[in-house]
Amino acid sequence: MGDVIFQLFIFLMLILFFVSFAFFISSLLKNQRQKVQSSKHLEQKLDRIIELLEKKK
Template structure:
């Protein structure tokens, strides 16, 4: 076995490992739902609207 074959096998294994890691992190990101930024913005806007309505009543 010459050095070219060893390098080719190492590169192949690294690429294969990278594909498995990519799939793992993709599935992990889809399964673990973090609160989205739009929900946080929506809550802040609701708070601002409530404060404006209170201010309008006074």
């Protein structure tokens, strides 16, 4: 009986590890996409400022 409980515990720990790892990778990818989107938005703003400064000259 003790062996079955131990095997079940190890199996559940493995499942928990893989699920946690998957969520970790998912959150890393999500944060990376947000950073890329944020930098593109910042580039657009800077391009607009440069255009306005060039028109002012």
